Amino acid sequence: MVIHYKCPNCGDDMSFDSESGKLTCLSCGRQDAIENFSDEFITTTFEENETKEYHCENCGAVLLTDADTVATTCSFCGAGVVIAERVSGTLAPSLVIPFSINKDEAVAAFKKWCKNGLVTPNDFMTADRIKKLTGMYVPFWMYDLNSRVRVSGSGTKVREYTSGDYIYTETSYYRIFRDINLDYMKVPVDASEKMEDGLMDKLEPYKYDQLKTFKTPYLAGYLAEKYNYDDKALLPRAKTKIQSFIDSYIHSTVSGYATFIPEQKEIESKKMKSYYVLLPIWMVTYHYRGKDYIFAMNGQTGKVVGKPPIxxxxxxxxxxxxxxxxxxxxxxxxxxxxxxxx
Missing domain, CATH: 1.20.5 (Single alpha-helices involved in coiled-coils or other helix-helix interfaces)
Structure with missing residues (x-):
């Protein structure tokens, strides 16, 4: 089943507008609040590695998608469509951060970022070499984690004082124990095998207070993919991501000591809850001197990551x-x- 949003007024295609946050018709200007839409999906399933053929309800053209595609555009009429069976059942996202940066703003932000490069060639942005700009929703798992941390070690405190003509340094030694309970909320881990993990990590953070309950109209006019890894498979990565924050917190609890040497550390992290979410990303392909450079932009904050030429x-x-x-x-x-x- 293909979901395709048509304007009730003029019959033209509707897509999600990042500025207004509404499903919008570019022809007549009609806008509909996405919260008013009811998601009633069929629950048919398909094989994991299946390439499947659909038909655009707008023009009848064939839509050939791979097994990961959730939303796409018709290459003939340009209509934005959503593959309903791939956002239903266990494949249904619970939350989404909608795009807040539109295509024109993404181009402007990318060019500004390139010009800020201190060792970027002067002619890197002298012409419009953007080969492809794609707005897509990337699947992520978010975790609420609880960590119980037990640490023991030795610490010192140093006191310097003067008595008569002499300056004394006094060093006191202590045994230090910490029993810490930490909660980390909404730790994101990308769930797409096509996206580079390091690249996705660098796009963080998103403004997670702007997460919304998932509705299919948010995907209209953009590309989207379903997850390749479930929450169990990615839980170890989520635990690894919070390790540096745990270490930093441990050191903050011994800030009153001159030195602290941990001798034993036990960390037990458990999943309290996981969420399947879609996060917005602009993918930019830029052509320069016979070579293509790939950049990614946070579709909410405008943060750009990638390696420009030097x-x-x-x-x-x-x-x-x-x-x-x-x-x-x-x-x-x-x-x-x-x-x-x-």
């Missing part, structure tokens, strides 16, 4: 400038120490 001339200039400044400082220090200018 200008060798600028890098050489930076190192040359640093070397010149270092040499000047060395000569000035030598002069003021009585060595004279070299």
């Amino acid at each position: 200008s060798r001339a600028k890098v050489a200039g930076w190192f040359g400038g640093i070397a010149a400044i270092t040499l000047l400082i060395f000569r000035l220090v030598t002069f003021f120490m009585g060595g004279g200018l070299i």
Whole structure:
């Protein structure tokens, strides 16, 4: 079953508008609040690796999708469609963060980001070389985790004082024990095998207070995929992601000590709850000097991640400038120490 949103007024295609947050018809301007839509999906299933054929209800053209596609656009008429059976049952997301940055804003934000590169070639943005810009919802699992942390170790406190003509340093040694209970809410882990984990991690954070109950109209006009890994498979990654925060919290509890050496540490993290969510991302393919560069942009905050080309001339200039400044400082220090200018 293909879900396709038609305007009740003029019959044209409707899509999600990131500015108003409503399902919008670009022809007549009609807007409908997404909260008013009722999601009544059929619950048919399909094989995991199945490539399936659908038909666009707008023009009748064939829509050939892979097994992961949840939402797409018709390559003939451009209509945004949602594959209903892939957002139903166990494949139904519970939450979504809608796009808040539209296509034009994404292009402008990307160009601004490129121009800020200190060692990016000057001609990198002198022409419109954006080859492809795709707005897509990437599947994530979010976890509410509880961590019980038991730590023991040794610490010192140092006190310096003066008595008569002498300065004394007193070092006191302590045994330190900590029994900590920590909750981490909505820890995100991307669930798509097509997306690079490191790239997705760098796009964080999102504004999770803007999570909304999932409705299919949010997907209209964008691409979307279903998850490849369930919440059990990705739970170890979620636990790994909070490790640095746990370590930081442990150290914050011993900030009054001059030194702290942990000798034994036990961490038991458990899942309290998991959520299947869709998060918005703009994928940018940029062509420069015969090579394509891939960038990703947070569709809510505009944060861009990726590796632009590097200008060798600028890098050489930076190192040359640093070397010149270092040499000047060395000569000035030598002069003021009585060595004279070299």
